[in-house]
Amino acid sequence: MICIVIVYIFSGFSKEQKRENGERKGMRVGVSIYNQYDTFISSLTESLIEEAKRLEQEKGITITLDIVSAGSSQMTQNYQVEEFINKDYDILCINLVDRTDATTAIDMAMNADIPVIFFNRELVEQDLERWNKLFYVGAVALESGIMQGQIVAQMCQEDFASIDKNGDGVLQYVMLEGEAGHQDSSIRTEYVIKTIMEAGIQVEKLGDEIANWIRAQGETRMSQWLKQYPDEIELVIANNDDMALGAIDAIKKEKPARPPKVIGIDGTDVGLEAVKNKDMIGTVLNDSKGQAEGIIELAYSVIFHKKLPEHIELIDGKYIRKPHVIVTEDNIDEILTLK
Numbered sequence: 079m080i081c082i083v084i085v086y087i088f089s090g091f092s093k094e095q096k097r098e099n100g101e102r103k104g105m106r107v108g109v110s111i112y113n114q115y116d117t118f119i120s121s122l123t124e125s126l127i128e129e130a131k132r133l134e135q136e137k138g139i140t141i142t143l144d145i146v147s148a149g150s151s152q153m154t155q156n157y158q159v160e161e162f163i164n165k166d167y168d169i170l171c172i173n174l175v176d177r178t179d180a181t182t183a184i185d186m187a188m189n190a191d192i193p194v195i196f197f198n199r200e201l202v203e204q205d206l207e208r209w210n211k212l213f214y215v216g217a218v219a220l221e222s223g224i225m226q227g228q229i230v231a232q233m234c235q236e237d238f239a240s241i242d243k244n245g246d247g248v249l250q251y252v253m254l255e256g257e258a259g260h261q262d263s264s265i266r267t268e269y270v271i272k273t274i275m276e277a278g279i280q281v282e283k284l285g286d287e288i289a290n291w292i293r294a295q296g297e298t299r300m301s302q303w304l305k306q307y308p309d310e311i312e313l314v315i316a317n318n319d320d321m322a323l324g325a326i327d328a329i330k331k332e333k334p335a336r337p338p339k340v341i342g343i344d345g346t347d348v349g350l351e352a353v354k355n356k357d358m359i360g361t362v363l364n365d366s367k368g369q370a371e372g373i374i375e376l377a378y379s380v381i382f383h384k385k386l387p388e389h390i391e392l393i394d395g396k397y398i399r400k401p402h403v404i405v406t407e408d409n410i411d412e413i414l415t416l417k
């Protein structure tokens with residue numbers, strides 16, 4: 079995991095060296111992530127570096143990646159974008175801090191005629207529609223919520239007694255939500271429950287708290303719930319693996335007589351490990367590697383005016399969407415071999 083990313087430049091060249099005999103030889107990419115301490119974003123960043131190295135070799139070009147973290151401040155991110163533009167980078171990749179506040183970054187990029195690939199934190203469609211050089215790479219939030227619900231529903235259908243501790247026929251759950259206003263929080267929260275209920279399972283919510291994707295916050299919320307409901311919680315649903323792992327930390331400390339089941343989303347290394355050792359009943363793989371590949375291939379295709387590889391589809395000339403994958407004890411070994 080990259081803790082302090084920040085500048086990773088593995089091949090550099092000046093603006094004047096960009097073209098040789100009129101032919102472009104490389105691309106310079108400015109990447110700003112919302113926060114370097116986010117586990118999923120760290121693995122996406124590592125994959126970006128790997129994918130750029132791969133493409134350099136494959137195409138015989140040089141790629142400069144300048145990766146900075148905005149430390150969760152949109153103002154800092156706007157300065158970073160300004161700096162990338164002053165350095166005359168060819169393309170910007172932005173993981174927005176505030177996905178509803180893309181205007182400043184877009185205005186600056188449009189004025190300088192520098193294309194932008196937004197990723198992971200999805201901006202509103204009207205913003206993306208402002209210019210034909212704005213793109214988005216990510217997953218479909220709805221799909222992750224539905225798949226998380228399917229894991230729970232299948233488990234209930236196969237062996238409800240193992241979850242329904244008090245035998246009342248109702249699933250008592252608590253929900254750990256990511257960030258207020260993040261598409262992946264609200265949509266996952268809604269669709270996981272919808273999917274469980276549509277499978278004919280009755281649910282009762284005992285608690286619902288925001289924990290900002292952070293393991294320590296997940297642990298704090300879960301400790302409070304365990305004090306309030308020492309033996310009533312049957313399932314912990316978390317919008318991501320880190321918060322699920324925080325809940326597991328709390329469960330291991332508080333040691334309730336009948337520990338609740340826990341489920342996450344992301345399939346980070348630590349998340350998959352928790353499925354493997356049965357701390358979590360499952361997770362949903364959020365394909366960081368595939369998203370990184372999409373970002374780097376799209377940057378290359380835009381800058382070099384080349385077609386995208388066949389397996390990467392650019393929907394409506396703007397979106398690359400990578401599918402999620404259900405992970406449970408049934409396929410965890412196979413998933414781990416693909417990592």
Ligand code: GAL
Pocket residue numbers: 116117118119198199256262291317318319343344364
């Ligand atoms: C989500 C991911 C979270 C967190 C968030 C940051 O897609 O599931 O773990 O990384 O993005 O925007």
